[in-house]
Amino acid sequence: MLQDKKEELVSNLNTIYALLMKILIIEEHENEALRIEDYDNFYEYIQHEGSIMNEVKSIMSGIVPDLMYHKDDPEVKSILSSIEELNEKILEKNIDFQNDVKGRIDSIKRKLTSLNNYMPSSLNVSTILNIRA
Numbered sequence: 001m002l003q004d005k006k007e008e009l010v011s012n013l014n015t016i017y018a019l020l021m022k023i024l025i026i027e028e029h030e031n032e033a034l035r036i037e038d039y040d041n042f043y044e045y046i047q048h049e050g051s052i053m054n055e056v057k058s059i060m061s062g063i064v065p066d067l068m069y070h071k072d073d074p075e076v077k078s079i080l081s082s083i084e085e086l087n088e089k090i091l092e093k094n095i096d097f098q099n100d101v102k103g104r105i106d107s108i109k110r111k112l113t114s115l116n117n118y119m120p121s122s123l124n125v126s127t128i129l130n131i132r133a
Contacts, residue, residue, distance in 0.1 A: 006073065009066040012059050013079040019056050020086040023049055027093045034100070 026049045033042035070076045 005066050006070050006076070009063055009070055010075060010079065012063045013076065013083065016056055016059055017079065017083055017086065019052050019059075020083065020090065023052055023090055024086065024093070026052070027090070027097070031093075031097060031100070034097075034104075 026045050030042055030045040030049070033039070033045060067076070071080075
């Protein structure tokens with residue numbers, strides 16, 4: 001019985017590892033979609049990433065008691081270490097992604113400000129944006 005619980009835990013941890021690998025791959029596709037301004041696919045990638053994260057959360061909530069019991073097991077420790085490394089990579093990619101998006105937003109703001117400065121005062125960017133709204 002105890003061995004079965006451990007095997008189930010290891011299986012679930014391996015599933016989490018595989019799901020996190022999928023997230024890393026999806027994040028690469030997200031970055032590429034953003035780079036080429038393919039916002040439809042970008043949105044779909046984000047949706048898919050969210051559903052995978054929900055799956056990870058669901059698995060984690062079910063294995064916490066077994067994880068606490070087997071936390072000192074060498075096999076479990078090894079898998080947890082691998083999961084932690086993947087989480088760090090995902091976090092790094094998310095930070096890079098946020099910085100990239102922030103840079104794009106800042107660039108657009110500068111362009112809009114520059115455009116606003118070169119337009120006649122009666123026709124500025126805010127007027128154009130209000131007309132479109």
